[in-house]
Amino acid sequence: PKTDTVSRAYAIDTVKVNLFERFIKDCNAKGVKLYIVVSPYYLISDITDSSIEKGMKIAEKYGVEVLNYSNDTSFRLHCELFADVTHLNEDGAKLFTNKLVEDIIRKNKQPDPIN
Numbered sequence: 279p280k281t282d283t284v285s286r287a288y289a290i291d292t293v294k295v296n297l298f299e300r301f302i303k304d305c306n307a308k309g310v311k312l313y314i315v316v317s318p319y320y321l322i323s324d325i326t327d328s329s330i331e332k333g334m335k336i337a338e339k340y341g342v343e344v345l346n347y348s349n350d351t352s353f354r355l356h357c358e359l360f361a362d363v364t365h366l367n368e369d370g371a372k373l374f375t376n377k378l379v380e381d382i383i384r385k386n387k388q389p390d391p392i393n
Contacts, residue, residue, distance in 0.1 A: 290332055298333065302340045313382065316346040318353030318374060320360045345381060352377065 305312040314337045316330055330348075337344050352373070353359055359370030366374055 288328060290329055295332065295336070299336055299340075302336065302342055306340060306342075311386070312342050314342055314344045315378065316344065316348045318347045318350050318359075318366065318370070320353070320355065320357070320363050322349070322354060343385075345378065347374070347377075350377075 302312060304310075314333055316334075334344050334346075336342075347353070353366070353370065356370075359366055359373060361367040361370075
């Protein structure tokens, strides 16, 4: 299997980080259920992208659930679902969207009340 060994450490724009945090705070203040989603990667990777790592820490800080599909085996190493190494193609995007919607619906489904 292909493994991503490229370093993903880079400077993170603090203005964007502050806007991201403000967005989360606004959603929380208005009672909006928010999910942070990490889309699928083509390559197997044990390297965490620094911006994703930062986003996950911020999400944890504010109690926002992260749906991480980066190593989802439905997508990983399936070249027919990717336009390039980092972007899903149309078929991959449709499959991912359907999976994401199903997962969010399942997470928000209220249990049936016991009579």
